Amino acid sequence: MRARLKDVAEKAGVATNTASTILNRRPNSWASKETEARVFKAAEDLGYRPSRAALGLRLGSFHTIGLIIPDIHNPVYATFADFLEIRMRDANYDLILENSRNDLEYEQHCLESILERQIDAVVYFVSDHDRHLEFLKKAKKAGKRVVGLTGPSDGKKFAFDAVELDFSKGVTDAVSHLLELGHKRFAFLCALAKGQSAGDRPELYNKLLKKRGVPEKNNSFISCSHDLQSAKESFGDFLDKAGDARPTALIAMNDISAIGAIRAARERNIRVPEDLSVIGVDNIPVGNFLHSSLSSIAQPLQELADATADILLTRLNDKDKASKAKTLSRKFHAKLVLKETTAKPPPRKKKA
Amino acid sequence: MRARLKDVAEKAGVATNTASTILNRRPNSWASKETEARVFKAAEDLGYRPSRAALGLRLGSFHTIGLIIPDIHNPVYATFADFLEIRMRDANYDLILENSRNDLEYEQHCLESILERQIDAVVYFVSDHDRHLEFLKKAKKAGKRVVGLTGPSDGKKFAFDAVELDFSKGVTDAVSHLLELGHKRFAFLCALAKGQSAGDRPELYNKLLKKRGVPEKNNSFISCSHDLQSAKESFGDFLDKAGDARPTALIAMNDISAIGAIRAARERNIRVPEDLSVIGVDNIPVGNFLHSSLSSIAQPLQELADATADILLTRLNDKDKASKAKTLSRKFHAKLVLKETTAKPPPRKKKA
């Protein structure tokens, strides 16, 4: 079996608790340098690793945080998870990853199940606030820290720690850019999780364009699921129905949808960007390797992960919960990155 | 605090151990139906979940398996992890995911660190056998089950449980197809992990083509890292050097490399498939959404994950280690899937 603390102590010729003291919190240790060295060497030799089970039982914590992502197949979340994992690992925390598979119901299940574990904190992407309120209450009651990744100001509104990402500047810039290029007809492709409704997104989108003088009839709102195939099909159907009245510019709510949509266009001999300009969201790496590299609204993933880790560690280190009342939050902005999928709209064909 | 077993027992008006007996192994329980019902209800009402820490300590196992993948950004591994997680979760096992980031050294670290946990089994993708031999020994000594995902016959050779995937038929078919189309000059793009050498891959590749009458001078072997950018750069450099003598057909060791290479071609006005045929490996979804959908050699991911889960559960349920000596393995074959990136080679230009 594995070496236990007791074995280390014996080998070093000290008492078990002395070994424990030395191996953990040096400050209060009265041991001589020599003894310390002996203990460390014994631990090293035996390949001693504290039992996480015993530690968890004794300390009531596993030094573990849970991360729930909506979709492991979306590079954005995979990358975020990767970044966060590195940061937390540096702080000696483990990361448990749950994939809710873009299913709001299953997401609930993940939230509940992760709460049932000996976990110190939960990080999750806020998809639908109302659905999460009860979870937040439970989590707080259970003494778990929670950090939500969310849109702007939701954190403040609901009083939980949050890393906020504001897309508005990015989206506004995207629209401005398309308008400047001369586009008149727009489409918005929105990927929805299973069980999620479009909410007020269509209105927001219409309002945004109306403010710039684009009449509502020139705007289309299309929804799809979170996979490539669904985006292709939804946008393809839309193109087929729209015929010649089709938009010349598309903003997709994420790059995955954008890629699906571009393929739908391609299969209909609609060229990107000559016939159709496309802007995605997320700026995932593969977007740079398409036939035309994908213009996109980029999330500052590294910063988001760092901010999340910072908040997490602040909370985790604050054992007294002194700052219990305060809500921690950091805010970031998404940024438009122009590449090759945006161009002037094609010259209008004369009506036959 | 959370409800403990003791609380459940109290609420149900039974002894703690009675509650334990009822909640766990029904067969040996002598309790009346009524008592049982009361216990279950109490557990339900209190939202009782056994403490994993206590369970881990008592039982010496966390009902958890570890999966080490080379790259969370490669959809193939993400998908495999997802499939395996579902299967293991059904069997009430948790899955811990480690990402070795295509770094052989870090992979070692992952293997070691995962062994140090209270984990029942480890699943990993075999990249380099020699490096893993010591790990395998240690794992066996520690009583961990190990399942390796590997090439053909490696499992038998090294006597550990394995799910084997044989690419040879797929690769042979790919070469045959390209030869039939009339291709004469080939390139092989091989993504290598950090710290990994090409090994005997170039020879195998040359041999394969030589057998079909392709002289060695018409074959190029190019290596790159596991990311899109590296593939693009490596293949781009190669194209620049090759000039007009460039190959008309490319087999990339994975789709990520293929996508990078295609973009490199695109940036040099080399059309795919008109000027260059490309076949990848993995058949990842995004390949279907490129400008020309990517022909590829597909891994049967669902089957691989299922087989892995089957072996895992067989071992895990075999507490007596009766079949200790036997090596379990399952073998699968990769399959060529033709799409749009393969075509006849361009007509040869007359030399100036």
Add this chain to the structure above:
DNA sequence: CTGTTAGCGCATTCAA
């Protein structure tokens, strides 16, 4: 520095 004691939550054994 040491040795002892106690307890985290649970399964298990044994005597009632």
Add this chain to the structure above:
DNA sequence: TTGAATGCGCTAACAG
């Protein structure tokens, strides 16, 4: 069925 007792590996408090 029950109640009591034991121990998994570890930390922490205490008197020496």
